[in-house]
Amino acid sequence: MIRSDFHMHSTFSTDARSEMSDMLKAASDKGLKHICFTEHMDWDNTYDEGPGAFILDTESYKIQYDLLSSSSKDLSVGFGVELGLQPHLVDFCNEYTHKYAFDFIIGSSHIVDRIDPGVGGFYEKFPSEKAAHRRYFEAELECIEKFDCFDVYGHLDYALRYGPTADRSFTYEEYSDILDKILMRLIEKGKGIEINSGGFRKGMLGPNPAFSIIKRYHELGGEIITVGSDAHHTSEIAADFDRAENVLSDAGFRYYTIFKERKPVQIPL
Numbered sequence: 302m303i304r305s306d307f308h309m310h311s312t313f314s315t316d317a318r319s320e321m322s323d324m325l326k327a328a329s330d331k332g333l334k335h336i337c338f339t340e341h342m343d344w345d346n347t348y349d350e351g352p353g354a355f356i357l358d359t360e361s362y363k364i365q366y367d368l369l370s371s372s373s374k375d376l377s378v379g380f381g382v383e384l385g386l387q388p389h390l391v392d393f394c395n396e397y398t399h400k401y402a403f404d405f406i407i408g409s410s411h412i413v414d415r416i417d418p419g420v421g422g423f424y425e426k427f428p429s430e431k432a433a434h435r436r437y438f439e440a441e442l443e444c445i446e447k448f449d450c451f452d453v454y455g456h457l458d459y460a461l462r463y464g465p466t467a468d469r470s471f472t473y474e475e476y477s478d479i480l481d482k483i484l485m486r487l488i489e490k491g492k493g494i495e496i497n498s499g500g501f502r503k504g505m506l507g508p509n510p511a512f513s514i515i516k517r518y519h520e521l522g523g524e525i526i527t528v529g530s531d532a533h534h535t536s537e538i539a540a541d542f543d544r545a546e547n548v549l550s551d552a553g554f555r556y557y558t559i560f561k562e563r564k565p566v567q568i569p570l
């Protein structure tokens with residue numbers, strides 16, 4: 302059973318609803334062994350809730366983290382961040398990630414061409430849903446080439462959640478040229494992916510990314526795969542981890558990954 306949740310937000314993230322202390326208690330009550338907070342830091346995201354909405358007060362976050370993690374006994378607690386990647390933010394992200402001793406960094410594409418597909422207005426720009434999916438993957442590949450300051454790429458097919466048919470019309474084969482490039486470049490760069498169980502509760506057929514992407518990552522030799530609920534509330538911690546575990550083992554994995562001081566540690570399923 303997976304007892305590590307490596308994608309969680311507390312009220313240090315603009316869109317989350319539970320205090321860090323409550324998240325810790327809930328994780329402990331659920332029997333988890335390792336968790337990592339991955340608060341949002343989305344520099345230059347003016348689309349969602351106006352300028353500065355997703356800028357993390359990292360100093361306050363660190364103080365609170367130090368206070369709570371030192372008193373946590375049976376549960377190891379990591380200090381992480383979910384960093385919003387956009388091609389023009391390389392210098393900012395390099396500087397930011399050197400400034401703090403993070404245990405784990407998720408790099409995520411929330412904003413593509415200045416639009417967050419999760420908020421709306423992205424799919425409307427394209428002649429078809431497929432063209433929008435493809436543009437999203439191209440933007441991710443550009444970020445993978447440009448950035449080194451992350452450990453795993455977050456919810457690799459995030460945009461699909463918000464397309465007109467969600468993941469119903471998605472097949473790996475239709476995007477295999479670009480998706481193979483994405484997965485191979487991640488592997489070459491020593492980066493991983495995550496299995497984000499948020500997809501299950503966002504009306505998708507599976508997690509983010511889809512099973513076919515996770516399976517292909519394994520076929521290509523990918524070994525670094527963290528598991529995260531993307532919880533924004535205590536009730537979502539470790540949500541659907543039984544289903545995530547089935548996806549992992551069906552894709553051929555016999556272990557999953559956690560991070561400590563930016564170093565991967567493999568845990569058997």
Ligand SMILES: [Zn+2]
Nearest residue numbers: 383409455456
């Ligand atoms: Zn995200």
Ligand SMILES: [Zn+2]
Nearest residue numbers: 308310383531
């Ligand atoms: Zn998240």
